[in-house]
Amino acid sequence: MVKNTGRPGYLQIADDLRAQIRGGALAPGSLLPSTAQLAERYDASLSVVKMAVGILRNEGLVIGQQGKGVFVRDAEVAPATAGALEGEVAELRTAVQDLSARLAKVEEQLATSTTHRPGRSSR
Amino acid sequence: MVKNTGRPGYLQIADDLRAQIRGGALAPGSLLPSTAQLAERYDASLSVVKMAVGILRNEGLVIGQQGKGVFVRDAEVAPATAGALEGEVAELRTAVQDLSARLAKVEEQLATSTTHRPGRSSR
DNA sequence: CGAGCCAACTAGGTTAACTATGTTGGCTAA
DNA sequence: TTAGCCAACATAGTTAACCTAGTTGGCTCG
Numbered sequence: 001m002v003k004n005t006g007r008p009g010y011l012q013i014a015d016d017l018r019a020q021i022r023g024g025a026l027a028p029g030s031l032l033p034s035t036a037q038l039a040e041r042y043d044a045s046l047s048v049v050k051m052a053v054g055i056l057r058n059e060g061l062v063i064g065q066q067g068k069g070v071f072v073r074d075a076e077v078a079p080a081t082a083g084a085l086e087g088e089v090a091e092l093r094t095a096v097q098d099l100s101a102r103l104a105k106v107e108e109q110l111a112t113s114t115t116h117r118p119g120r121s122s123r
Numbered sequence: 124m125v126k127n128t129g130r131p132g133y134l135q136i137a138d139d140l141r142a143q144i145r146g147g148a149l150a151p152g153s154l155l156p157s158t159a160q161l162a163e164r165y166d167a168s169l170s171v172v173k174m175a176v177g178i179l180r181n182e183g184l185v186i187g188q189q190g191k192g193v194f195v196r197d198a199e200v201a202p203a204t205a206g207a208l209e210g211e212v213a214e215l216r217t218a219v220q221d222l223s224a225r226l227a228k229v230e231e232q233l234a235t236s237t238t239h240r241p242g243r244s245s246r
Numbered sequence: 247c248g249a250g251c252c253a254a255c256t257a258g259g260t261t262a263a264c265t266a267t268g269t270t271g272g273c274t275a276a
Numbered sequence: 277t278t279a280g281c282c283a284a285c286a287t288a289g290t291t292a293a294c295c296t297a298g299t300t301g302g303c304t305c306g
Binding site: 157158159173176177187188189190192 | 256258
Binding site: 034035036050053054064065066067068069070 | 285286287288289
């Protein structure tokens, strides 16, 4: 599959997957083919597929879940609207506040239990 | 240098370099240390450094020139790209997701190690 | 002196192997 | 039937190796 153009293979695959997502061929919430399947489809090595998926993951287009697969993210596909970004920023801000509160709670628990801890951890 | 924090090394290095660029420690137009130098500085392998630089390159913060090095891009040029803000939001989103996942893991460990104890409010 | 080669750098791309970790489903034994 | 183990498969991270290709500076040879 990977053409002989100067464009690297992992970018070609990322472009193709991105186009499929934007075009609707891969609907939001749907599961991408596994790394091995993509490698076979594009006739590429596992490494380049992992790199391509990593790019999309970095762009926020997909979300990888260990053990399950890579899912297409519910898109903020609207590229133009600047207001969408504001909403997303607000969402991120609340998320950060939530994380701060939870982290404070965990830190407090850790501080109170450090003297004698059951130490029950395994695996 | 690296970590114990569970955050992948290539992300830590990318974060550090990004902070240096945003903070002005690495001025626009200046040359980043070579891959080998960065690998030694962060006590990481060449691969993770290349991945980190690749992320910044993908974000448009730096431009790599074969045979010469990796240069910090002019700050005014970067926003010219349409998706600069989106990229930054996506970056923050992945950071929040990462933090959320790590915090959830810590919370779970705390919850299970103390078997059941009062004062644990959930989300 | 100058042209050209060459060695030593550089980034970039690709592949393979290994480890870690999480999910799932099937099998087995109580 | 049910609980638990376990194999298979998934993403994710890391490392090492090899190759291409561009740049640079020094050295040699004409």
